[in-house]
Amino acid sequence: MAQNLAPVPELYVSYDSAQKLKVEAGDLLSHDLTPRQICDLELLMNGGFNPLKGFLGEEDYDSVVETxxxxxGSLWPMPITLDVGQTFADQVEPGQDIALRDQEGVILAxxxxxxxxxxxxxxEAEKVFGADDSAHPAVNYLHNTAGPVYLGGPVTGIQQPVHYDFKARRDTPNELRATFRKLGWRKVVAFQTRNPLHRAHQELTFRAARESQANLLIHPIVGMTKPGDVDHFTRVRCYEAVLDKYPGSTTTMSLLNLAMRMAGPREAVWHGLIRKNHGVTHFIVGRDHAGPGKNSQGEDFYGPYDAQELFKQHEAEMGIEMVPFKHMVYVQERAQYEPMDEIEDKDEVTILNISxxxxxxxxxxxxxIPEWFSFPEVVTELRKTRPPRANQGFTVFFTGFSxxxxSTIANALMVKLMEAGGRPVTLLDGDVVRKNLSSELGFSKEHRDLNIRRIGFVASEITKNGGIAICAPIAPYATTRRAVREDIESHGAFVEVHIATSLEECERRDRKGLYKMAREGKIKEFTGISDPYDVPENPELRIETESSDVDHCAHQVILKLEQMGLLAGS
Ligand code: PPS
Known part of the structure; x- marks a missing residue:
């Protein structure tokens, strides 16, 4: 397909106009962009989302969702929307200009x-992501993170979001186009990735480039990827090491600040259009491209080749050619990687692969991790970020009725972990947190959520820094517990322990006399009596306290931690 390296339209105004607009925009109503919206805005402004001129209006949104x-009529598979809270939405009327600020308050547009x-x-969930199932990260985001109201309209770009990391590796679409022009690269095949690259990836990307007689662009995502992925700092250090393995001047790398949605087929088409905007002519699409994992029934959201099929259908219209990803395996006897479906003597050779x-x-x-699988530099970086579990931090999150x-089991667990030694242990007990971190909060849903998010924040910092956090709030809402889990799991294990003492038993014990007061209506919104409690569906551990003493309950947690490989010597 013909390459066109003329610049794509950007939404920025000139430097002088931007300075003026920035001052004027100081008086406008301001929206503080979320991390995902900052990624979207960057690609809107720099032409990565060309032909979009701003966040989608309702007519475009409906059309994108449905068709x-x-x-x-232009092909565009992903709704790029500006979701806001109700309070903010109530202050805005169509026709009004608003300022879009980053998280430090800088006006970007x-x-x-x-x-x-x-x-x-x-x-939106059904049509765009294939199912209204919150096991899908983007559906979960849609229902539990995104605001309830969408605003749409054209954007005027003032400045790019500021990045302090890997500056030399970040390029706008027009900068990449200019690079390709300068280097005389007439055909460029892009490889999209959110994972570290190993030898198989290096081999397949190099083959893809050779077969398409193209140069290669490694184009990893450094915006938002799937929760739990290796952080982009580590990945970029890994990519830099792999880049040295390609023959000189055949390959380059640029970082893309995209917020992925993990939308499989639609996402593949979206990725293709974004790459086309970056001056690329060919795009590698793999098996289960941008797949979100399993749905709540334990099945894949999309078929393994759905993304390739949808891409293929729109290839001509997009003007970018698909290069199907080959499944590469290591053939021991020949000491090389080969595409699985091209090996004719499968029964006579030893085929190695590590999932x-x-x-x-x-x-x-x-x-x-054997050398045939990855490069030593990559393995060293990964080991630094992902030390063995027994050396990582983790969080034990107790939940249950008042x-x-x-608290009693959490205390016993803390003492047992301190006796074993090795890592600092912090107990974030419900009552203690409410005295120190959340003293101004009550028990409305909003306040309980805030309380749990604060506990989650502290626990994730502790986990990130290699400590053990034990949390013991009621935490009645499943969605909030899930959000905390997601925050923590990018740093270490999250072990949810449901203390399944029945309400009747808690009320019978009524240690603090609170149930009596709740029944008498003297305490409002009391969990279990006049407020809900979502029973955890799949906690790592459920403990029945009615038939065991505290020591035994705490020991069950220790056994679980050992089984999960979280304790030294386990
Ligand atoms: S939450 O829902 O997770 O934010 O609650 P938490 O921070 O764990 O606080 C629960 C403790 O506060 C006392 N208390 C109440 N609990 C539930 N509902 C209402 N309305 C309420 N009012 C006060 C109660 O002592 C809880 O302590 P625990 O240790 O759970 O018994």
Whole structure:
């Protein structure tokens, strides 16, 4: 397909106009962008999302959700929307200009609001992500993180979001186009990734480039990827090491600040359009491209080749050619990687492969990672970030009714872990947190959520820094517990322990006399009596306290931690 390296339209105004606009925008109503919106805005402004001129209005949104096309018929598979809270939405009317600020308050852009509407999120989930199932990270985001109201309208770019890391590796679409022009690269095949690269990836990308007679662009995502992925700092250090393995001047790397949605087929088409904007002619699409993992029934959200099929259908219209990803395996006898489906003597040779799950297990358990699988520099970086589980921090998160025994068991667990030694242990007990961190909060849903998010924040910092956090709040809402889990799991294990003492038993014990007062109506919104409690569906451990003493309950947690490989010597 013909390459066109003319610049793509950007939404920035000139430097002088930007200075003026920045001052004027100081008086506008301001929206503080979320991390995902900052990623979206960067790609809107720099032309990565060309032909979009701003956050989608309602007509374009409906059309994209239903047909994968903007209202004017242009192919665009992903709704790029500005979700806001109700309070903010109430202050905005169509026709109004608002300022869009980053998390430090810097004004990045203004937006003329043309549309304001309450989206049908269930429909968006079904149509865009294939199911209204919160096991899908983007559906979970849609229902539990995104605000209830969408605003749409054209954006005027003032400045790019500031990045302090890997500056030399970040390029706008026009900068990459200029690079390709300068280097005389007429055909460029891009490889999209959110994972570290190992030898198989190096081999397949190099083959893809050779077969398409193209140069290679490693184009990893450094915006937002799937919760639990290896952080981008580590990955970029790994990529830099792999880059040296390609023959000189065949390959380059650029970082893409995209917030992925893990939307499989639609995401593949979206990725293709974004790459086209970056001046790329070919794009590698793998098996289960941008797959979100399993749904709540334990099945894959998308078929393994759905992404390739949808891409293929739109290839001509997109003007970017798909290069199907080959499944590369190591053939021991020939000491080289070969595409699995091209090996004719399968029965006579030894085929080796290490899956992502197996790699994680080996890292977690400090086991050998062979040289045929990855480059030593990559393994060293990964081991620094992912030390064996027994050396990582983790969080034990107790949840259960008031008076269920959470605090007592948590205390016993703390003492047992301190006796074993090795890592600092912090107990974030419900009552203690409410005295120190959350003294101004009550027991409304909003306040309980804030309380748990604060506990989660502290626990994730402790976990990140290699300590053990034990939390013991009621934490009645499943969605909040899940959000805390996601925050923590990027740093270490999250062990949810449901203290399953029945309400009747808690009320019978009524250690603090609170149930009596709740029954008498003297305490409002009391969990279990006049306020809900979502029973955890899949906790790592459920403890029945009615038939065991405290020591035994705490020991059950220790056994679970050992089984999960979290304790030294386990
Ligand atoms: S939450 O829902 O997770 O934010 O609650 P938490 O921070 O764990 O605080 C629970 C403790 O506060 C006391 N208390 C109440 N609990 C539930 N509902 C209402 N309305 C309420 N009012 C006060 C109660 O002593 C809880 O302590 P525990 O240790 O759980 O018994």
């Amino acid at each position: 994968m096309r903007l209202a004017d 203004t937006m003329t609001v043309t549309d304001k509407w309450v989206p049908n999120k269930a429909r 992502g799950t197996e790699l994680r297990r080996r890292l977690q358990e400090g086991l050998e 008076g269920s025994g959470k």
